[in-house]
Amino acid sequence: MLIKTEGLRGRTFATRAEANLALFEYIDGFYNSRRIQERLGWLSPIEFEEKYYADQATAERTNLKPRQPTLTC
Template identity: 85%
Template sequence: TRADANLALFEYIDGFYNPRRIQKRLGYLSPIEFEEKQYADQAAAEPVNLKPRQPALTC
């Protein structure tokens, strides 16, 4: 039906094409690539705490 065709087209565009399409405003990356880069950059910028935790003193 026409409704099924519209739904299938929407699912293709919104679910497959748009997340993979490169975009100029994202530095010619796809939204998926841009998001992965953001998370990687954020993880690299976070300080790493290598000190072991001290046990809590109980009295």
């Protein structure tokens, strides 16, 4: 198993709970957040989120047009 090889190989745990915590920290802290995913356009979740918010900021700047003064006679 890849997770076992990458995250846990060579480590010794005193209890099953300690091993479970180490596995959780690896999966949640590294593996899920940095692994590229096809459904995210081959970006990691972190990269996808950064791109999303950058695109949103760009869209907001584009949609902010100066108001034209109204002419009253």
